[in-house]
Amino acid sequence: MTLHPTSPDELALILRDAVREDKKVSVAGTGNWSPTEGDLAISTDRMASITELADRDLTMSVEAGATMDTLHRRLAAVGLWLPCDSPGGDRSVGSIIATGTSGPLADSFGPIRDQLLGLTFVTGNGRVITAGGKVMKNVAGFDMTRLVCGSFGTLGIITDAHFRLRPKPQADCTLTARPHHDTAWDIWRTVTQSRTSSACLLNPGSGKDKAQVTVRFTGSVNAVQSRRVELEEANNLDWREEESGGYWGDHSRAVLANPISLTTGSSVSTANAVTTAIDDLLPRGSAWVQRNLVRWAGAASVKELQIFRRTMSESGTPVTVERAPWGILKEVGVFGHLSPETRAVTERLHDSFDPNKILTAGGVFVTD
Amino acid sequence: MPLPQIVIDALINIVGDQWVKISKAERETYSSDGLPTLRSLPAAVVLPASREEVIRVVRVLAHHDVPFVGRGAGTGLSGGGLAGPDAIIISLTRLNCIIRVDPVNQIAVVEPGVVNVRLTEAVQDLDLFYAPDPSSQTACTLGGNIAENAGGPHCMKYGVTSNHVVSLEVVLPDGKVTRLGSDSGQPWGLDLVSAFVGSEGMFGLALEITLRLLPAPKFVITMLADFVSMRDAGEVVTEIVRSPAVPAALEMIDQNCVKAVEESIYSAGFPTDAAAVLLVEVDGHSEDTVDQEAELVTMILTEGRARSVKVAQDSASRERLWHGRKKAFGALGRISPDLVVQDAVVPRTSLPDVLEEIAAIATRHDVKISNVFHAGDGNLHPNINFDGQNPAEVKRVTIAASEIIATCLRVGGTLTGEHGIGIDKKRFMTDLFDKDSLSAMMAVRRAFDTKGIANPGKVLPTHSCSEWKPHSTVATHR
Numbered sequence: 001m002t003l004h005p006t007s008p009d010e011l012a013l014i015l016r017d018a019v020r021e022d023k024k025v026s027v028a029g030t031g032n033w034s035p036t037e038g039d040l041a042i043s044t045d046r047m048a049s050i051t052e053l054a055d056r057d058l059t060m061s062v063e064a065g066a067t068m069d070t071l072h073r074r075l076a077a078v079g080l081w082l083p084c085d086s087p088g089g090d091r092s093v094g095s096i097i098a099t100g101t102s103g104p105l106a107d108s109f110g111p112i113r114d115q116l117l118g119l120t121f122v123t124g125n126g127r128v129i130t131a132g133g134k135v136m137k138n139v140a141g142f143d144m145t146r147l148v149c150g151s152f153g154t155l156g157i158i159t160d161a162h163f164r165l166r167p168k169p170q171a172d173c174t175l176t177a178r179p180h181h182d183t184a185w186d187i188w189r190t191v192t193q194s195r196t197s198s199a200c201l202l203n204p205g206s207g208k209d210k211a212q213v214t215v216r217f218t219g220s221v222n223a224v225q226s227r228r229v230e231l232e233e234a235n236n237l238d239w240r241e242e243e244s245g246g247y248w249g250d251h252s253r254a255v256l257a258n259p260i261s262l263t264t265g266s267s268v269s270t271a272n273a274v275t276t277a278i279d280d281l282l283p284r285g286s287a288w289v290q291r292n293l294v295r296w297a298g299a300a301s302v303k304e305l306q307i308f309r310r311t312m313s314e315s316g317t318p319v320t321v322e323r324a325p326w327g328i329l330k331e332v333g334v335f336g337h338l339s340p341e342t343r344a345v346t347e348r349l350h351d352s353f354d355p356n357k358i359l360t361a362g363g364v365f366v367t368d
Numbered sequence: 369m370p371l372p373q374i375v376i377d378a379l380i381n382i383v384g385d386q387w388v389k390i391s392k393a394e395r396e397t398y399s400s401d402g403l404p405t406l407r408s409l410p411a412a413v414v415l416p417a418s419r420e421e422v423i424r425v426v427r428v429l430a431h432h433d434v435p436f437v438g439r440g441a442g443t444g445l446s447g448g449g450l451a452g453p454d455a456i457i458i459s460l461t462r463l464n465c466i467i468r469v470d471p472v473n474q475i476a477v478v479e480p481g482v483v484n485v486r487l488t489e490a491v492q493d494l495d496l497f498y499a500p501d502p503s504s505q506t507a508c509t510l511g512g513n514i515a516e517n518a519g520g521p522h523c524m525k526y527g528v529t530s531n532h533v534v535s536l537e538v539v540l541p542d543g544k545v546t547r548l549g550s551d552s553g554q555p556w557g558l559d560l561v562s563a564f565v566g567s568e569g570m571f572g573l574a575l576e577i578t579l580r581l582l583p584a585p586k587f588v589i590t591m592l593a594d595f596v597s598m599r600d601a602g603e604v605v606t607e608i609v610r611s612p613a614v615p616a617a618l619e620m621i622d623q624n625c626v627k628a629v630e631e632s633i634y635s636a637g638f639p640t641d642a643a644a645v646l647l648v649e650v651d652g653h654s655e656d657t658v659d660q661e662a663e664l665v666t667m668i669l670t671e672g673r674a675r676s677v678k679v680a681q682d683s684a685s686r687e688r689l690w691h692g693r694k695k696a697f698g699a700l701g702r703i704s705p706d707l708v709v710q711d712a713v714v715p716r717t718s719l720p721d722v723l724e725e726i727a728a729i730a731t732r733h734d735v736k737i738s739n740v741f742h743a744g745d746g747n748l749h750p751n752i753n754f755d756g757q758n759p760a761e762v763k764r765v766t767i768a769a770s771e772i773i774a775t776c777l778r779v780g781g782t783l784t785g786e787h788g789i790g791i792d793k794k795r796f797m798t799d800l801f802d803k804d805s806l807s808a809m810m811a812v813r814r815a816f817d818t819k820g821i822a823n824p825g826k827v828l829p830t831h832s833c834s835e836w837k838p839h840s841t842v843a844t845h846r
Binding site: 054056057058059100110113114123127128129130131133134135136137138139140141142143144146147149150151154155167169170193194195196219220222223226227230263264265266267268269270292293316317318320335338339341342343344345346348349352353365 | 786
């Protein structure tokens, strides 16, 4: 059964009833972004309004059921921008925040948590919680906004979000090149370290495939032009200009065309080793390298995912399985191994916010 | 309750006799922070010299259930670094090593007692810098910055402390040591790094801090605009932020504050007859782009009725302007025995109205208020000069400060943007958050600090929280 609450208070009543009746609750969404087993499903489709667009204050409040595409369209109409290109523009804002999914623009604008000013969410014990606010800086109380972002629904169900916005950039230029593997890595390192681009994405390819490096510049017309000239002069390559909206939409769809996607932490000096491990251990898929993470999308068995995560763990690298068929996710878990102390803190949080464990039927904290 | 001798002996055994301060005179030094209206004498002060000593100290205190307060330079402005008579201050100023700088990945690993500005000084030869730059950056420590989620003028473009913390090694209040996050900055499970930053010392102590460094901008232009109307200055802020220009900093200083600065050794050449001045900085890696941004900002300032716009012609002039801005609190501090620095954030478009209301509050209660603040973020710092020995004046200051906060909340603002709640603003938390939200914060605190011994009595008005017990039965209402 799927329920469609229209307000946080309604959702709170539903969750309190679920506790009383010992029912498990999942959030109905699309595309395996959250666990799907449960006695009840909650859809946020009736909480999908843009409740406030303060265009001169550069803030926006939205209900969690609104899709990211809806937000982008509304903002574009008034010359504003939310630099968030998480895979799946048709996903709800709540889903993107709950899974902490960031796209290539996180390279320069930070992950989705950096765009958030505040949240309302309902805990597993049916309490409506207000976190943060609507202003640019806020240290009043503990930062539950960033804690809930990326918690994969374990602490509560998000109902409202407040974002900071930016003026829409005058120019938005995406350039791609397909150089030799080593050259592609050199360009990626140089551009990433210089922090002159809004995004720099490397698809190292595999086997005989040439690597592909994609650089996105945003800003004033002159700034974008000067960075473009700088890039083209520094690398004697055949750079091809892409239409930004179309290109990044295609990239997002390429990620989602696969049944599984995961992210691993990485850095300028470790990214190459991470992609080598992916080549060795997760051969049926593609990897895209960003400043601080490598996203892989493809097909893999539970065993392959477990071995990959264990290998990464040994080098101090977290692997977050952000999306997988439920049968796989419930075996490998979203997060995998945590240190005993971190695990203890996490469990205490989980115990407080969802004491009767109604919100997830597993699948987040499973360890191999 | 006096501290058990067995605890004092154990602490002396760990750090040595000279680093446990128990005499009243020595403890007095730690009885206040940057907030002059509150004082509290701690039971003792312990100054460990190393990560290992901090861990051992915390374990002793946890074993004996002795509350403790981590403390950096004591520059905090909300009473967060004060300890009650039954609590021990753990001063972390001796842990002042920059452990490692990694220019390839643009990160630095530091101990908590490193003074903020020392990090940028240490990496400037690598053309890198650490962005958060609170006005107290020549004194405040990075551990303190983590506790308070410190900001600063350049956070407008570059973000506050939490945007720059990659990972943390912390000792939890029960003495267990854990690493939060990962070297890449990607969370490992829940984002406990973000939860820890800004927790005001109530979740444990940071032992090793991994911070993000940024390439230093090659070109910087700093402009000073002056206005005959405070409202005009407030309104132009919104126009600049709404434009394609992305200022690195956008600061406002009102006439009272300008006069205080110009009458002090920090004189920066601010025009004393202006109702307000704006200090605007643009920076970047391309000279043309920065020039164009500066031109755009100048045009907006002029159209916004700036009386004049002056550009700092060299780095010495620029430094003089910033010195005047960052030492404004010091300049204000010398004109009366006491100064209270307020901190609140409002939507930018509310600035003109809120500044007028603050002026009205000053008149109504016969107090002197000066404003120097991060206008680009809507982050106000109304400063009230007063004499703490004059009870009637103290009362008026207290009422005025409360009314300023109420004004900011009324327009959709918040209690604090970068100074923290501490003790000072705890009483206002119920004006901003309901009981359930405060209880949720309490639950987060208890997840990190099961005993409630790390910096107790701060941030949360406990009478307004209901403790969430694990596996409690939840009442249902239909």
